[in-house]
Amino acid sequence: MVEEQLALRGIEDQRVLDAMRRVPRHEFVPEGAERYAYEDHPMPIGDGQTISQPYIVALMLEAARIGPEDVVLDVGTGSGYAAAVAAELGHRVVSIERHPDLAVTAAATLEALGYRVNVVTGDGTLGWPAGAPYDAIVAAATGPAVPRAWPQQLAPGGRIVMPVGHPGGAQHLAVFERGPDGALHERNLGAVAFVPLVGDDGWTS
Incomplete structure (x- = not known):
C-alpha cells in the first residue's frame, strides 16, 4: 500500500509514509x-460514513505538516483510522464525531491498539474549544466553507485541511494556513469526493 499507492503517487513526507506503515x-x-x-x-463503515482511501489520508496529513509536538483536531472520527495516523505524527489528538455509535467503536479500537486519542461526540463544525489551540485541524467531510469556530481555535501558523464544496457535486481539497498577518491563505490540492x-x-444533512 505505502509503496504503490502513496510513494509512487507523490507522497514524499517520510514521517507520513512511516506512520501509514x-x-x-x-x-x-x-x-x-x-x-x-x-x-x-474508501469503504463504508456505517451511518452513511466511510473510511477514506489511504492516498487521501496520506495527502491530507502530509498537507497538515504535523510535527512531533503538535496538537491536532481530527474532525469526523469515523473508524478512527486517520486519528491513529495523526497520533503517530503529533503530540496530542482530539477527534470529534457526531455519530455516538461510531465514536464509541472508534474509541474502543484506538484504545485497544494503544493510541492515546481523545475521542469526543459533538458537532465538528464547532470544533472542540477545550483542546485548543490546535496546530492542525483536519476534516474528513466537505463543508461549504471553513467553519467560523475553527480559525478561533487555530494556533499561530496553524493549518486547516478540509474538502470544500457540495456533497455529490464539485469539491476540492483545500489547505488554509494562518500567515504572519493572522489571515488564512488557501491552497487547492485538487478534486476530491467526501461525505x-x-x-x-456546515450542511444540514
Whole structure:
C-alpha cells in the first residue's frame, strides 16, 4: 500500500509514509472486510460514513505538516483510522464525531491498539474549544466553507485541511494556513469526493 499507492503517487513526507506503515488499517474496517483494507478506495463503515482511501489520508496529513509536538483536531472520527495516523505524527489528538455509535467503536479500537486519542461526540463544525489551540485541524467531510469556530481555535501558523464544496457535486481539497498577518491563505490540492460536513456551521444533512 505505502509503496504503490502513496510513494509512487507523490507522497514524499517520510514521517507520513512511516506512520501509514505502522497503523494496521485492517483493524479499522468492518468485520469481514479486512482483506480489502489496504486497497486504495474508501469503504463504508456505517451511518452513511466511510473510511477514506489511504492516498487521501496520506495527502491530507502530509498537507497538515504535523510535527512531533503538535496538537491536532481530527474532525469526523469515523473508524478512527486517520486519528491513529495523526497520533503517530503529533503530540496530542482530539477527534470529534457526531455519530455516538461510531465514536464509541472508534474509541474502543484506538484504545485497544494503544493510541492515546481523545475521542469526543459533538458537532465538528464547532470544533472542540477545550483542546485548543490546535496546530492542525483536519476534516474528513466537505463543508461549504471553513467553519467560523475553527480559525478561533487555530494556533499561530496553524493549518486547516478540509474538502470544500457540495456533497455529490464539485469539491476540492483545500489547505488554509494562518500567515504572519493572522489571515488564512488557501491552497487547492485538487478534486476530491467526501461525505458532507453536517452541523450548525456546515450542511444540514
